[in-house]
Amino acid sequence: MKMYLGGQWVDRSSRLEVRHPYDGSVVDTVPAASPADAAAAVASAVRGAAAMASLPGFERYRILYRAAAILESRVEELARTITLEEGKILAEARTEASRSPEILRLSAEEAKRLHGEVIPLDGAAGGAGKLGFTLRVPCGVVVAITPFNYPSLLVCHKIGPALAAGNAVILKPATVTPLTSLRLTEALLEAGLPAEAIQCVTGPGSELGEALCSDPRVRKISFTGSRVVGERISRVAGIKKLTLELGSNAPLVILPDADLDKVADATVATGFTNAGQVCISTQRVLAHRDVYGDYLDALGPRVKSLTAGNPLDAGVKVGPLVSVREAERVEKWVREALDSGARLVAGGERSGALYAPTVVADVRPEMRISCDELFGPAVAVTRFADLDEAIALANNTEYGLSAALFTQDIDRALKFAQTVQAGNIHINWGPQWRADLMPYGGLKESGLGKEGPRYAVEEMTELKMVVIHQK
Numbered sequence: 001m002k003m004y005l006g007g008q009w010v011d012r013s014s015r016l017e018v019r020h021p022y023d024g025s026v027v028d029t030v031p032a033a034s035p036a037d038a039a040a041a042v043a044s045a046v047r048g049a050a051a052m053a054s055l056p057g058f059e060r061y062r063i064l065y066r067a068a069a070i071l072e073s074r075v076e077e078l079a080r081t082i083t084l085e086e087g088k089i090l091a092e093a094r095t096e097a098s099r100s101p102e103i104l105r106l107s108a109e110e111a112k113r114l115h116g117e118v119i120p121l122d123g124a125a126g127g128a129g130k131l132g133f134t135l136r137v138p139c140g141v142v143v144a145i146t147p148f149n150y151p152s153l154l155v156c157h158k159i160g161p162a163l164a165a166g167n168a169v170i171l172k173p174a175t176v177t178p179l180t181s182l183r184l185t186e187a188l189l190e191a192g193l194p195a196e197a198i199q200c201v202t203g204p205g206s207e208l209g210e211a212l213c214s215d216p217r218v219r220k221i222s223f224t225g226s227r228v229v230g231e232r233i234s235r236v237a238g239i240k241k242l243t244l245e246l247g248s249n250a251p252l253v254i255l256p257d258a259d260l261d262k263v264a265d266a267t268v269a270t271g272f273t274n275a276g277q278v279c280i281s282t283q284r285v286l287a288h289r290d291v292y293g294d295y296l297d298a299l300g301p302r303v304k305s306l307t308a309g310n311p312l313d314a315g316v317k318v319g320p321l322v323s324v325r326e327a328e329r330v331e332k333w334v335r336e337a338l339d340s341g342a343r344l345v346a347g348g349e350r351s352g353a354l355y356a357p358t359v360v361a362d363v364r365p366e367m368r369i370s371c372d373e374l375f376g377p378a379v380a381v382t383r384f385a386d387l388d389e390a391i392a393l394a395n396n397t398e399y400g401l402s403a404a405l406f407t408q409d410i411d412r413a414l415k416f417a418q419t420v421q422a423g424n425i426h427i428n429w430g431p432q433w434r435a436d437l438m439p440y441g442g443l444k445e446s447g448l449g450k451e452g453p454r455y456a457v458e459e460m461t462e463l464k465m466v467v468i469h470q471k
Contacts, residue, residue, distance in 0.1 A: 001182045003031045003202045006044040007195035012037075016203065018179055021087030021320040021353045022310050030178045033203035038211035041170050041199040045141045046217055048168030048196030053138055055194070057111045060164055064108035066191035068101035071184070075101075078152060078183060085177045086151055087320045087353070088274045089311040100152045100184075103436050106453040107160030113454075114165065114461065121467065129471030135464040138166035139219040139241060142460055143212045145205065145233075146181065147224045148174035148322050149277045155181050157436070158222045159188070161456035163197065167220070170199045170212060176322060178202040205229070213237050220460055224279075227373075227398075227445055243449030243459050245441060247373045248401030250431035251284040251394040253416070255387065256291050258406035262428070264298040266406075267379060270430025272306060272357050275321050276330075276377040280402035280424065280432045283374050284363075285381045286390050292383045296345055296361055299381075303346040306357040308377075318377055320353035327355045330376030334358060337369045337380065347378065365393055373399065387412055395421045400443035402431035422446075 002009040012031035020027050033041075052060070071078065078100070079093040088096075116134035121127035144158035151173065162169045173181035178200075185200040201208060213221055213233050220241040223233055227246040234242065252270070254263050271282035287295045311319030321327045331350045337360050338344055347358030358378035363370050370380045384390045394403055403422040407413055417425045423442040426433055434440055441450040449459050 001028055001030055001179060003033060003178075003182070004185050004189075004198065004200040005033070005037060005041055006199070016175065018085050018176065020084050021322050027084045028179055030182070030202040033201045033208055035207060035211040037201060037203075038208045039215070041201050042141060042212065042215045042217050044196045045168040045170050045199055048194060048198070049138065049140045051194040052163070052166045052168050052197050055166065057114060057166075060111040060166060061108040063188070063192050064104045064111065064160060064164060067188045067193070068104040068108070070187040070190055071097075071104065072101040074183075074187070078180065081179050081183060082151055083311050083319075085179050086148055087311055087322055089316055089319045090314075092274060093311075096150060096153045099436060100156045103153070103156040103453065104160045106437055107156075107164040107457070110161065110453050110457045111164035111166075114457070116463075119465070129469070131468040131470060133466050135466060136461045137464055139460055139462055140167060141170065141218045142167045142220040142222065143170045143172065143218050145172045145209060145212075145221070145223045145225065146174060148177040149274055149279075151177040151180035152184065154224055155184055157451050157453075157456065159184070159198065161453045162220075162222070162460050163188075163193065164453065165457045165460045167460055168197045170201060170218075172201055172205065172208055172212060175202075175204055209233070210236050213240075222456075222459070230447065241459065243441075243451065243456070244447040245279065245401070245451065246445060246447040247279050247375070248399040248442065248446050249283045249371065249373050249397055250280050250399075250402045250404070250422075251286055252282045252404045252430050253390045253394060253406070254285065254287045254291060254295055255405070255407040255409070255412060256288045257408045258291065260291060260295050260298045263295060263406050264302050266430040267299055268302050268306070270404075270432035271379045272303070272318055272377050273432060275318050275355070277321065277375050278432055280434070281375075282379055282404070282430045282432060284370050284393075285379050286384050286393055287381060288390075289383050289385055292381075296359070296381065299359055300345045303357045303359050308354050308356055318357050321355060321376060322353070324353045326376065327353045330355050330374060330378060333369045333372075333374060333376075334360060334378055337363055337367045340364070340367060342367065342369075342380075345381075365396060371397065387415065391416065391419050395419075398445040401446035402426070402442075404429060404431040
């Protein structure tokens with residue numbers, strides 16, 4: 001495929017291969033953009049921002065609604081593209097492709113709801129005879145840098161609100177999953193988006209990211225990815241608005257009154273989706289000592305029944321990781337834990353980019369499989385004595401994106417919700433759950449800002465104060 005730059009589909013002599021993670025076959029190739037291309041994208045987006053700012057909110061709404069309808073008619077094609085370049089099983093890819101149009105619709109509605117408020121200036125000394133109100137206006141040029149693991153869903157969560165707010169967007173998709181972003185760009189242009197309101201620039205983030213993020217013409221950056229890269233963006237961005245979603249090692253806490261069958265089912269559902277490559281995937285399971293053994297007895301057979309293999313095959317429940325290198329890393333971390341005294345309950349085998357769904361018990365909090373972000377199909381189970389210890393363990397991390405608790409005690413549930421340092425708290429389900437309309441974002445080093453169309457639109461606009469001096 002070609003990339004979209006300056007209102008045109010363009011090619012470059014240097015191209016990158018997009019490979020299917022399961023077997024390494026070449027799916028397609030895309031241009032390898034240069035820093036000069038990044039500068040050209042910003043120049044074009046500046047013109048696109050002017051065009052978007054002149055569009056009434058209702059027209060932005062109509063464009064996004066039309067784009068949603070186009071995507072809805074192409075769900076199967078989009079799902080297959082996601083599976084081929086990212087590796088998740090086709091059933092999960094269909095779910096992602098089906099949710100994407102709804103994100104654009106939610107964003108479209110927000111285009112009609114940008115509003116300010118009247119400020120009662122006469123309540124201030126010297127404010128008599130003054131009329132004050134606020135206006136919410138577009139930032140201008142928004143850079144959206146997206147990860148590989150949800151190449152449609154997370155792109156829509158950035159470009160939908162940005163366009164609804166009246167901005168132009170420069171989309172830099174993950175190097176290994178650019179095809180879905182290019183398909184989304186096609187749909188937006190078919191829906192009538194101004195030609196320079198979007199750029200989709202493909203190529204290495206190491207070369208393009210700094211050029212885009214440091215450009216003073218960019219006013220807003222929305223990034224989802226690693227904490228290391230997020231810190232780098234923060235240093236080079238200068239004075240810009242930032243939304244950063246930087247990952248997690250989400251805990252799931254089990255109290256003695258929990259329904260262990262429900263907990264085991266939730267662990268499987270929230271720990272092994274997309275081969276564990278989800279920022280809010282269940283990674284650390286903290287089980288009360290009274291139910292620790294029973295929980296492992298319930299979980300082990302369920303995990304062993306998960307079939308890993310070709311993500312295009314209907315019976316497969318877990319596909320490959322995005323690369324052999326990532327599977328090797330997960331294998332190494334699990335082996336380190338086992339060598340340090342942890343116990344293997346299920347899984348632990350690797351074949352190429354496939355890593356078997358894995359449960360590791362008797363994990364100490366300092367083990368890397370627990371304290372770092374694993375981003376793979378393994379859960380680490382640790383024993384605790386009481387709720388206060390569980391909360392301390394849950395909070396003993398630099399991350400704070402999502403956390404979960406299983407209990408029937410409302411007082412304990414509220415204490416957990418109030419004291420655990422995470423942006424998303426779930427009671428009686430795992431930490432991996434998200435409605436596209438809810439505010440979503442982390443605390444601590446899991447990032448800054450919120451996604452979810454209503455909240456993202458606020459992040460992608462500026463607030464102006466207007467004072468009319470009547471006297």
